[in-house]
Amino acid sequence: MSMTITEKILARAADKAVVMPGENIWVKADILLTHDICGPGTIGVFQREFGRDAKVWDRERVVIIPDHFIFTKDEMSHRNVEGLRTFAREQALPYFYDPGTPTYKGVCHVALPQEGHVRPGEVIFGTDSHTCTHGALGAFATGIGNTDAGFVMGTGKLLIKVPPTLRFTVSGLKPDYIMGKDIILRIIGDIGFEGATYCAMEFRGDAIAALAIEERMTICNMAIEAGGKNGIIAPDEKTLAYVRARTPKPFTPLYSDPDCAVAKDYTYDVATFEPCVAKPHSPAEYAPARELKDVKLDRAYIGSCTGGKLTDFIAAAVILQGKRVSVDTFLVPATQEVATGLATEKINGEALTNIFKNAGCLDIAPPSCAACLGGPPDTFGRTHGREVVISTTNRNFLGRMGSKDAPIYLASPLTVAASAVTGRITDPREFL
Amino acid sequence: MAGKKKSVISNQQSAISNPKSAIIRSRVYVVGDNIDTDQIIPAQHLNLVPTIPAEYRKLGALALSGLPADYPPFIKRGAAQAEYGIIVAGRNFGCGSSREHAPIALGAAGIRAIVAESYARIFFRNAIATGEQYPCETAANLRTVFQTGDEAEIRLDREEFVHVKSGKVFKLKSLGAVMPVVSAGGLFAYARKTGMITA
Numbered sequence: 001m002s003m004t005i006t007e008k009i010l011a012r013a014a015d016k017a018v019v020m021p022g023e024n025i026w027v028k029a030d031i032l033l034t035h036d037i038c039g040p041g042t043i044g045v046f047q048r049e050f051g052r053d054a055k056v057w058d059r060e061r062v063v064i065i066p067d068h069f070i071f072t073k074d075e076m077s078h079r080n081v082e083g084l085r086t087f088a089r090e091q092a093l094p095y096f097y098d099p100g101t102p103t104y105k106g107v108c109h110v111a112l113p114q115e116g117h118v119r120p121g122e123v124i125f126g127t128d129s130h131t132c133t134h135g136a137l138g139a140f141a142t143g144i145g146n147t148d149a150g151f152v153m154g155t156g157k158l159l160i161k162v163p164p165t166l167r168f169t170v171s172g173l174k175p176d177y178i179m180g181k182d183i184i185l186r187i188i189g190d191i192g193f194e195g196a197t198y199c200a201m202e203f204r205g206d207a208i209a210a211l212a213i214e215e216r217m218t219i220c221n222m223a224i225e226a227g228g229k230n231g232i233i234a235p236d237e238k239t240l241a242y243v244r245a246r247t248p249k250p251f252t253p254l255y256s257d258p259d260c261a262v263a264k265d266y267t268y269d270v271a272t273f274e275p276c277v278a279k280p281h282s283p284a285e286y287a288p289a290r291e292l293k294d295v296k297l298d299r300a301y302i303g304s305c306t307g308g309k310l311t312d313f314i315a316a317a318v319i320l321q322g323k324r325v326s327v328d329t330f331l332v333p334a335t336q337e338v339a340t341g342l343a344t345e346k347i348n349g350e351a352l353t354n355i356f357k358n359a360g361c362l363d364i365a366p367p368s369c370a371a372c373l374g375g376p377p378d379t380f381g382r383t384h385g386r387e388v389v390i391s392t393t394n395r396n397f398l399g400r401m402g403s404k405d406a407p408i409y410l411a412s413p414l415t416v417a418a419s420a421v422t423g424r425i426t427d428p429r430e431f432l
Numbered sequence: 433m434a435g436k437k438k439s440v441i442s443n444q445q446s447a448i449s450n451p452k453s454a455i456i457r458s459r460v461y462v463v464g465d466n467i468d469t470d471q472i473i474p475a476q477h478l479n480l481v482p483t484i485p486a487e488y489r490k491l492g493a494l495a496l497s498g499l500p501a502d503y504p505p506f507i508k509r510g511a512a513q514a515e516y517g518i519i520v521a522g523r524n525f526g527c528g529s530s531r532e533h534a535p536i537a538l539g540a541a542g543i544r545a546i547v548a549e550s551y552a553r554i555f556f557r558n559a560i561a562t563g564e565q566y567p568c569e570t571a572a573n574l575r576t577v578f579q580t581g582d583e584a585e586i587r588l589d590r591e592e593f594v595h596v597k598s599g600k601v602f603k604l605k606s607l608g609a610v611m612p613v614v615s616a617g618g619l620f621a622y623a624r625k626t627g628m629i630t631a
Contacts, residue, residue: 128529398471
């Protein structure tokens, strides 16, 4: 019986030879990821249901990465991180990345793979909808709520429905001005905000294979913006090299059978893609950037699990080198590793940090989710008024970055950087 | 309508022992398509921890505070709960985040059921796992009939949704295995009740 990569991973995790879309199965979790805004509630459910002194099912598999409300004066946010600290100590968790210490990482969806917790063929549950990011490394990864996460914490298992697969084949030679963000925004625009509800979104084709791992993460990260249960890309040599450089743990990759059935096939020629944006207030509001040059901006933002990786900052720096931004430009590296890369990575001999400084960007913030989701009032980059924002993040919902009156346009780092220079939405081909 | 009883929920107790008799009668609050989790509970309030009772109640007081300004207030200024027990919604209700704060905020505000054309996957599941409300679905476009404040009745046993004033009856999709889980009070309560979990 032929199966997709998603079905094969779930079948193995359920100790079954075959699973079918729509089937409800119990699967074993390889990793449970949580953070500072859903971790406290998850622990609350776990201790209420399994007992105050209960132990997590496997302390090697519970990974806690605080990242959302870190650099704030908000006392409740500090209380929540302190609760995680206590729990990690009580449970002797080896993978708690503690803010304010050298183990602090930053945004969980970039830190999880960087620290070697994402391995092809495994099952990852996380208390965050963008957990689907990790499918970029050939894992099954999906977001869950606190109650389900509390259950996983106690038992290591979860009842899930096997999703049907929507398969997106993107072929052709990818132009330099097209990034992972342009590919996924176009696809979401085509299938709609709920076009993949309950489904797996599998991406393949030579244009996908040509992408760096970080760029593949951008694509899988936004599967949820079409309602997808998971995004996934079959592992290749790049994937295996990335993972092996980060963990000595063994893993067994899985791949779709060549003749497997999928619910729907979509094919694209990447040459037809253009630098694009998603207009307020939905990631599915696709428009080519060149059609919106009359939109005047107040702010540019580069950061988050979607658009705050080193590859994203390199793309922005390619545009910004030797130029000046004309709007406030906020830079938030996703993780400490990315922040370090900004200082060491160079273009034409100039470090990214200097390129951004000379371009007039605001001082680079420490790694965290920051204004991607608004957050406490003192969050770096948060909107408070009617700022018009162009951002490399993943959601442009009403009020997403803080103020309901601040419209958000989503775009690739190339498009965000080009727009930061002109102060209007700008197709980066004007600068390349 | 200050001082009026918040929402009339009859047979809620018997619903737990016998879901077939469950009737939820209340005034409705009507919203559109694609109501995302940031509109249900804006991210800045995610410093509230739902398993702490005082913070659970506070989440309720903040429910739907992210809606556009042209919506009527869901919760009156200073009130702890809404005057509504049922939300009528369009497509893709609860899209976006996995934050369980969303169904919890609605439940804490007094919402016992939602009747929508469709749901985002994680919200639907979280509503069931927490037992906060019945996530009912219908193929009908209810927003041509229902206005915020209208009286409505959900007859879970007959899978019907009634607009009381006009007497119009809409068919609900079967909740199937979801029904006893919500009736029991969520995933853990159901698992205990049915012997899946001991203690």
